Amino acid sequence: MYQKTFLIILLNTAVLYGQSLKLHPVAKSALMPGWGESAQGKFLRARVFRISELFLWTSCVGAYAFSRYERSSYEAFAAEHAGINSEGKNHQYWVDVGNYQNITLFNEEHLRFREPEDIYRAGTGFDWAWDTDSNRKKFEDMRIHSDGLALTGKFLIGAVVLNHIVSAIDALYLTRLERIQSISLNPVLHHNRDAGFNMNITFFVL
Numbered sequence: 178m179y180q181k182t183f184l185i186i187l188l189n190t191a192v193l194y195g196q197s198l199k200l201h202p203v204a205k206s207a208l209m210p211g212w213g214e215s216a217q218g219k220f221l222r223a224r225v226f227r228i229s230e231l232f233l234w235t236s237c238v239g240a241y242a243f244s245r246y247e248r249s250s251y252e253a254f255a256a257e258h259a260g261i262n263s264e265g266k267n268h269q270y271w272v273d274v275g276n277y278q279n280i281t282l283f284n285e286e287h288l289r290f291r292e293p294e295d296i297y298r299a300g301t302g303f304d305w306a307w308d309t310d311s312n313r314k315k316f317e318d319m320r321i322h323s324d325g326l327a328l329t330g331k332f333l334i335g336a337v338v339l340n341h342i343v344s345a346i347d348a349l350y351l352t353r354l355e356r357i358q359s360i361s362l363n364p365v366l367h368h369n370r371d372a373g374f375n376m377n378i379t380f381f382v383l
Contacts, residue, residue: 206348210340213348217355226344233340237333244326251319258312259305270303275317279306 206213211226252263255274277283280303284296297303307313 202348202352203345206344207341210344213344214351217348217351219351222347222351226340226347229340230337233333233337237330237337240326240330240333244323244330247319247323247326251316251323254312254316254319255305258309258316259307261305262302265302270297271320273297274305275313275320278310278313280304 200208202213202216204213205216206226209227210230211223214220214226215223251271252261255261255271256263259274261274273283277286280297280299284299287293287295307316
């Protein structure tokens with residue numbers, strides 16, 4: 178989460194610094210979607226990219242925030258109903274806790290599968306024993322929901338990156354469009370049994 182906040186600050190700093198430089202519109206849009214479009218007077222297009230950027234970042238931050246809240250909730254729930262100390266536990270531990278009623282059943286199954294390296298040593302702070310199976314299932318639902326929100330956050334980060342790329346491409350398109358001086362249309366009619374009409378378009382660029 179701190180990395181994402183740092184990225185936002187970095188982008189804003191780059192924008193402020195870029196305003197004092199004559200950056201190409203493509204570079205502007207790559208830094209901040211819509212900036213390159215706005216620099217070329219395409220304010221409506223710029224607004225679309227800016228609103229998209231705001232929506233994606235807001236959704237991303239919200240997804241991670243709710244994911245962290247849900248994690249805190251399922252850790253507290255596990256402490257109350259399975260006697261777990263949540264300090265220093267990784268994600269795989271919580272997956273195992275949600276899939277097995279207690280540490281004994283977990284260790285016995287992994288020993289049968291000849292996976293002694295995966296067992297938890299009793300009395301080392303990794304013990305758990307659910308009071309009821311329904312509470313174990315409730316915990317597992319909470320954990321899955323938290324993981325789903327975190328995964329959504331990752332997809333939204335990808336969407337943010339894509340928004341920057343699309344805006345940069347759009348700025349490049351607008352830049353090249355402005356360089357087109359004129360267009361000539363040369364219709365050519367072919368006289369044959371399967372008569373057709375072809376049109377050649379030639380762009381004269383500055």
